[in-house]
Amino acid sequence: MESLSPLERALHAARALVLADLVAGDVAEADVVSLVEDSVSQRRWWVEQWPDGAHYVAGLVAQDVQDALLERYGRWPLCPVCGSGDPHALDVEPELGPDPHWVCHKAGVKVAAVGGLGRATGGMASS
Numbered sequence: 801m802e803s804l805s806p807l808e809r810a811l812h813a814a815r816a817l818v819l820a821d822l823v824a825g826d827v828a829e830a831d832v833v834s835l836v837e838d839s840v841s842q843r844r845w846w847v848e849q850w851p852d853g854a855h856y857v858a859g860l861v862a863q864d865v866q867d868a869l870l871e872r873y874g875r876w877p878l879c880p881v882c883g884s885g886d887p888h889a890l891d892v893e894p895e896l897g898p899d900p901h902w903v904c905h906k907a908g909v910k911v912a913a914v915g916g917l918g919r920a921t922g923g924m925a926s927s
């Protein structure tokens with residue numbers, strides 16, 4: 801790998817983590833991937849203004865993509881924990897902080913780290 805600035809590394813990592821979660825949810829289509837790219841480029845500007853925010857980028861990109869998907873596709877990622885009741889989306893916590901996780905507020909549980917949804921939902925994947 802080329803040596804990247806910490807800022808670029810954070811952006812690359814954020815992109816990879818959110819894409820991994822999209823793949824896990826089977827929604828990584830070309831137009832969805834472009835939503836991730838849009839978010840990453842907006843957050844690049846943001847983190848250039850505030851380099852200390854580099855650790856927060858993954859959680860922010862996840863939330864950007866979640867918001868963009870809500871308009872176009874609906875809720876994402878759906879909660880894999882609650883087996884009954886209305887389907888609901890997971891939330892990113894902390895909204896602005898390092899080490900972001902997907903949480904279900906209904907069950908009050910941490911489901912997976914951002915980027916780790918594939919492992920959390922592996923048992924549900926169609927085969």
Ligand SMILES: [Zn+2]
Pocket residue numbers: 879880881882888904905906907
């Ligand atoms: Zn839930």
